[in-house]
Amino acid sequence: MDFIEVTGKTVEDAITEACRKLTVTSDHLEYEVIDKGNTGFLGFNSKPAIIKARAKVEIVEDEEVFVKPEVSLYASDEKKESVKPVSKDKLEQDVTKFLLDVFKAMKMEVNVKAVYSEKDVLMDVELSGDEMGVLIGKRGQTLDSLQYLVSLVVNKEAQNYIRVKVDTEDYRRRRKATLENLAKNLAYKVKRTKRPVSLEPMNPYERRIIHSALQNDRYVTTHSEGEEPYRRVVITLKK
DSSP: OOOEEEEESSHHHHHHHHHHHHOOOOOGEEEEEOOOOOOTTTTTTOOOOEEEEEOOOOEOOOOOOOEEEOTTTOOOOOOOOOOOOOOOHHEEEHHHHHHHHHHHHOOOOOEEEEEEEEEEEEEEEEEEOHHHHHHHGGGGGHHHHHHHHHHHHHHOOOOOOOOEEEEEHHHHHHHHHHHHHHHHHHHHHHHHHHEEEEEOOOHHHHHHHHHHHTTTTEEEEEESSSSTSOOOEEEEEEE
């Protein structure tokens, strides 16, 4: 299968979009990072990440299925020993120190709680303080930029890609609920007017929320149009 080129706000977003386009899970995706992208500082001078991806090729041999590995199974012991996993404590300390330095430069007092889950390969960061609205920014753009910067910090020396979630005041859950309600209201409008509706540009994660909210609707369908970072969801009547 040929590679396709996919863009996203971050490498993780691009991987998510590739999985959606190829209808595979991430463990069945083969990809190569072309450009890690750059969200700039707190959303300014942003540049999307670019990857090329395809579904992993399964080779059938003697009635057994083998999935083509991304890394050679015969890597030398010397190479394995040279790669040391980063400890949970160090990851949490590095993230906390990095964010506190950022907030100090911004002259803001923010409490940072960073918890790394080795099981989920996820760095969960919770921020609290008196000026959280500033950190959230318009439609969460500042929070997304901080999340991208933290992703760079934790993945600098990581063996495997670590997902990052930065949240404050339960913003992510509230934003998800807002988008789900928006999707249903706009779907009703499409049914009533029989005309397609185009939403504002969203990142892959938020577009996926819209798609999921309407995937079981019998009368409308959704698809994405445009290129990052201006890609948007369009809701149309089913034919």
